[in-house]
Amino acid sequence: MFLISLSLFQIIVNWGVAYLGYCDSPQKADLIVLFLGPEREDRKKEAFKLIEDGYAETVFVPAATIEFRRNCYPDYYENTHIEIICVKKFMEKMGFKSAIMVSSSFHMRRIRMISTVVFEDMQYQLTFRGSRNSTFKSYLPMWDFILLRRMAGEYIKMMVFCGYHFFESGLLGREL
Numbered sequence: 001m002f003l004i005s006l007s008l009f010q011i012i013v014n015w016g017v018a019y020l021g022y023c024d025s026p027q028k029a030d031l032i033v034l035f036l037g038p039e040r041e042d043r044k045k046e047a048f049k050l051i052e053d054g055y056a057e058t059v060f061v062p063a064a065t066i067e068f069r070r071n072c073y074p075d076y077y078e079n080t081h082i083e084i085i086c087v088k089k090f091m092e093k094m095g096f097k098s099a100i101m102v103s104s105s106f107h108m109r110r111i112r113m114i115s116t117v118v119f120e121d122m123q124y125q126l127t128f129r130g131s132r133n134s135t136f137k138s139y140l141p142m143w144d145f146i147l148l149r150r151m152a153g154e155y156i157k158m159m160v161f162c163g164y165h166f167f168e169s170g171l172l173g174r175e176l
Contacts (some may be wrong), residue, residue: 017147020154022108023130030096032056033087035080035103035111036063038150039131046131047102055100062086077164078157080110084118091124098125105130106150110158117165 032055034047047059062083091099101111108130115126 016151016155020107020109020151021105021130022112022128023105024127026050026053026055026100026129027098027125027127028054029056029098029100029125029127030058031091031094031099032059033099033101034059034061035083035101035107036061037103037107039104039106042131043103046129049132050100050102050129058096060087060090062090078160080107080157081114081118081161084111084114087115088118088122097123098127100127100129102129102131106154110154110161113158114161 032047032050034043036043050056051059063079065086087099087101091097101108101115103111108128112126112128115128119126
């Protein structure tokens with residue numbers, strides 16, 4: 001029974017990791033958006049490789065503007081959400097219509113989820129590109145507690161985002 005439970009846990013962990021690892025093929029864009037965080041060097045390499053390959057000429061790092069604007073948003077908005085709002089405002093200001101979002105592959109599913117909400121009424125072409133050099137792989141040994149904690153953290157942040165988006169959108173008081 002223990003071995004069956006252990007095997008089932010490993011299957012669930014691997015499915016969870018594979019789901020997080022979202023990545024589109026790159027397409028020509030006006031802008032590359034670089035999200036900083038763990039694996040910063042891998043993310044930067046990916047962004048500059050995309051520039052070198054001719055996908056875009058401009059890089060925007062939203063984390064550079066977040067500290068000055070943090071108090072303009074509700075306290076429960078986490079940094080990635082605020083960064084994506086900053087990206088939208090920057091794109092509107094500059095007249096950009098397309099962007100490649102670059103982060104670790106571990107982070108891409110949440111970036112895509114939040115971007116879908118932030119950019120929902122806009123005609124933008126967004127591509128989501130996880131770093132090819134990431135130390136995050138689609139298979140996660142269950143004894144790698146650091147990566148397990150990161151995976152769990154991503155899922156928790158995704159659930160929190162869905163929860164507050166649900167309340168903010170006014171769906172709670174509507175009849176379905």
